[in-house]
Amino acid sequence: MKKINTILLLALMFFPLFKANAFSLYYNENYEDNEFKIEVSVNKESSLPKAIEGLINFNSDSFELIDIVENNSAIEKWIIAPYLNENNQISFSGIFNSDIDDDTLLFNLIFKKNNIGELNLGIDSGIILAEQDNLYDLELIRKPSIFNVKSPTHPSVETWYSNKNVKLVWDIPSDAKTVKILIDEKEDSYPTIEYSDPVIKEKEIDLDDGIWYFHIRYFGDDGWSPVEHRKIMIDTEKPNFSDVTVKKDSIEFFAEDDLSGVELYELIIPSSNQKYYTDKTNFKLPKSGKYNIILRGYDKAENYLEKEIVVTVKETPSPYFSKIVLDENKVFVLGNIDNLDSKIYVSIVGKDLNIVDEINVHSDGSFIYTIQDLNPGLYNFYLTAIADNGFSKKNEIILVIEDDASRNFIANFAITYVLLILGLILIYNFSKKDKKNKKKKKIKNKKYEL
Numbered sequence: 001m002k003k004i005n006t007i008l009l010l011a012l013m014f015f016p017l018f019k020a021n022a023f024s025l026y027y028n029e030n031y032e033d034n035e036f037k038i039e040v041s042v043n044k045e046s047s048l049p050k051a052i053e054g055l056i057n058f059n060s061d062s063f064e065l066i067d068i069v070e071n072n073s074a075i076e077k078w079i080i081a082p083y084l085n086e087n088n089q090i091s092f093s094g095i096f097n098s099d100i101d102d103d104t105l106l107f108n109l110i111f112k113k114n115n116i117g118e119l120n121l122g123i124d125s126g127i128i129l130a131e132q133d134n135l136y137d138l139e140l141i142r143k144p145s146i147f148n149v150k151s152p153t154h155p156s157v158e159t160w161y162s163n164k165n166v167k168l169v170w171d172i173p174s175d176a177k178t179v180k181i182l183i184d185e186k187e188d189s190y191p192t193i194e195y196s197d198p199v200i201k202e203k204e205i206d207l208d209d210g211i212w213y214f215h216i217r218y219f220g221d222d223g224w225s226p227v228e229h230r231k232i233m234i235d236t237e238k239p240n241f242s243d244v245t246v247k248k249d250s251i252e253f254f255a256e257d258d259l260s261g262v263e264l265y266e267l268i269i270p271s272s273n274q275k276y277y278t279d280k281t282n283f284k285l286p287k288s289g290k291y292n293i294i295l296r297g298y299d300k301a302e303n304y305l306e307k308e309i310v311v312t313v314k315e316t317p318s319p320y321f322s323k324i325v326l327d328e329n330k331v332f333v334l335g336n337i338d339n340l341d342s343k344i345y346v347s348i349v350g351k352d353l354n355i356v357d358e359i360n361v362h363s364d365g366s367f368i369y370t371i372q373d374l375n376p377g378l379y380n381f382y383l384t385a386i387a388d389n390g391f392s393k394k395n396e397i398i399l400v401i402e403d404d405a406s407r408n409f410i411a412n413f414a415i416t417y418v419l420l421i422l423g424l425i426l427i428y429n430f431s432k433k434d435k436k437n438k439k440k441k442k443i444k445n446k447k448y449e450l
Contacts, residue, residue, distance in 0.1 A: 036063070036119065038109040042074075051079075052106070053093040054123060055188065060088040062117030067110035074104035082107050147171055147216055149230045157231040160260040160301035166232055168214055169202040175220035182215045183207070183232075190227060191215040209234050209259055235260040235301035244295070249313045250284040255297030255305065266304070268294040288315040319344050319367075319383040331371040335383060340365055342385040350379035359383075 042052065052075075058065070068082045068090070075094035082092035090109065111119065147170040154161050172179065179199045182191035199218070212232040217225045239257040255262045267276040267283055269291055276283065285291060291311045298304045319342075325332040337344055344359040346369050353374075361367045 036109075036111040036113065038111065038119075038121065039105060040107055040109060041105045051093070051095045053080075054091075055085075056090040056092075057120070057122045058088075058090070058111070059117050059120040062113060062115040063111045063119055064114055065090070065109060066112050069108040069110065071108075072105055073107055075106065145228060146173060146218075146225055147228050149214065149216065149228065151230075151232070154232050154234075157233075160233045160235045160299070162234070162236045162301040162303050164206050164208070164234055164236060165204070166207055166212075166234075167202065167204045168230070170216060172199055172201055173218065173220055173225075175222075176218040178219040180217055180219075183212055184215075185210060185212060187213055187229065187231075188227075189213065189215050191217055207232065207234055209236055233260070233301075235299060235303065237299075238303045238305040239297045239299045241295075241297060241305060241307055244307060244309065246309060246311050250282055251293070251295070251309060251311060252282045253295060253297070254281050257299040257303075260300035263298050263300045263302075266296040266298065268296070270294065285311060285313050288313045319385045331374065333369045333371070333381065335367050335369075337361060337365050337367070337385055339385065345384045345386065347382040347384065348379055349382070350377055353379070 065084050074097055076097045078094040080091060080093035082090055085091045149168060149170040151168050153163055153167045176199050178194055178196045180191035180194050182189055182193055214230040215227055217227045239255040239262050241255050243254045245252040264277055264279045293309045293311060295307045295309055296304045319335055319337045344361055344367060346357050346359055348355040359367045359369050
């Protein structure tokens with residue numbers, strides 16, 4: 001078995017309260033194959049410690065924590081037994097035995113190595129409390145807030161605000177002799193700024209952009225209270241449009257905000273007094289025409305950047321009929337379309353018939369659609385062009401289909417009618433010619449009489 005037993009300094013010391021400034025945290029490292037056993041302990045150098053709290057980081061990309069062993073620990077009572085929290089940190093809090101020795105063991109950590117890399121064990125935050133401090137039980141910590149911290153300027157802890165001026169107010173218990181507060185960017189810091197005369201109940205401060213935490217605790221008849229924390233989120237910077245693309249019937253856009261993130265987009269069309277809100281990064285215009293658009297990108301603190309865009313959407317051309325050819329049992333409909341990007345659909349409605357069909361268009365924009373075996377009757381025939389933006393244009397004609405008997409009757413009637421007309425014309429011409437001859441003969445006779 002390969003064994004390395006090296007005393008490594010994990011943190012020079014916890015940030016102390018009162019007299020606990022002589023403790024260091026160490027670990028011993030033992031491993032075989034890819035399994036590591038880490039012994040975490042404190043080194044007492046002078047005064048007696050009361051309790052300890054901390055968060056330990058490690059390289060979770062390369063190592064997996066598979067067990068925590070608390071045997072032979074110097075901790076008499078765990079307030080928070082060591083466990084792996086949701087941030088892949090080892091969190092712990094406990095009260096020491098009164099007869100603590102030097103280099104006292106806290107617990108053992110068992111890791112499994114999964115990838116190449118160093119363990120990188122380190123302290124994220126921690127504190128050792130001295131004799132006159134009191135570490136509260138977890139049951140007490142879970143009780144409702146002692147201070148009931150509120151903010152009239154930043155009322156919600158989960159909302160971003162564009163106001164840098166922060167005001168905080170809180171309640172103070174009647175036995176409070178001292179209050180300590182701190183505002184920083186760490187979630188679990190211990191407050192260090194003390195107010196005793198008087199014990200303050202509010203604080204106003206200007207903060208830069210970012211996520212901040214207000215920390216507060218007080219000293220009373222039972223010692224130091226648990227620390228309470230309150231989050232404050234500030235973002236005063238406008239988002240940036242990194243990309244805006246105008247297409248033939250739509251806009252694509254993308255805004256970025258490094259802090260709070262982009263919440264939504266607003267599109268304003270002043271000419272029609274319309275507003276649209278969307279969390280998507282594209283927008284299709286409702287119809288053809290020229291649009292002067294104001295585009296706004298909002299971050300989660302309601303800061304926005306504005307950009308003006310002009311978009312012209314061309315009208316979708318209508319398909320049109322060029323010829324209709326009737327055959328014995330077929331109807332051929334010929335047509336044309338100017339926009340080859342459009343799809344052409346035919347609809348035939350009438351006499352218990354409702355057909356919708358897509359027409360194949362030739363490369364020159366022409367098309368032929370064939371209808372077979374239509375029963376006699378009246379039909380509405382529609383041609384519809386639908387562009388890829390969804391816009392459409394429609395054209396229509398009316399078809400009347402007759403039955404065979406009607407067609408034969410009409411044909412026979414037409415032939416008879418034509419023959420009759422021809423006969424009348426011949427009779428008329430013959431009669432006219434006969435009258436003309438008689439007139440000439442009469443004139444000739446009169447000449448003889450002279």
